Amino acid sequence: MSKLIDAGREVLGTCREAKENFEYDQLVKKYDKHTADMLISEQLNKGEISIDEFNVYKKVKVFVQHGGLDVSEAVEEAERKAASVISNVLSA
Numbered sequence: 001m002s003k004l005i006d007a008g009r010e011v012l013g014t015c016r017e018a019k020e021n022f023e024y025d026q027l028v029k030k031y032d033k034h035t036a037d038m039l040i041s042e043q044l045n046k047g048e049i050s051i052d053e054f055n056v057y058k059k060v061k062v063f064v065q066h067g068g069l070d071v072s073e074a075v076e077e078a079e080r081k082a083a084s085v086i087s088n089v090l091s092a
Contacts, residue, residue, distance in 0.1 A: 021061070 027036035037051045044054055063069065 021058070024058075 024036060024040065027039060031039075037054075040054070041051055044051065
């Protein structure tokens with residue numbers, strides 16, 4: 001049951017993140033980036049997050065969401081390399 005609750009919290013957190021990012025993007029469209037940043041800066045400061053850190057987060061989020069990161073591909077590559085090393089050691 002606890003795993004189900006944890007999964008629910010994660011889904012709610014992801015939905016909340018998507019909503020807040022959407023709302024921020026709407027602020028930028030309605031006003032401009034400088035104004036949007038000014039409007040959220042007090043809340044970010046309470047969390048000890050700078051506007052620059054928020055901008056890095058947004059950049060990484062977009063990169064990951066658009067397929068820029070493929071961890072499963074990295075895992076497959078690591079497994080291929082490990083298999084190659086083992087094969088070389090065994091054949092030596």
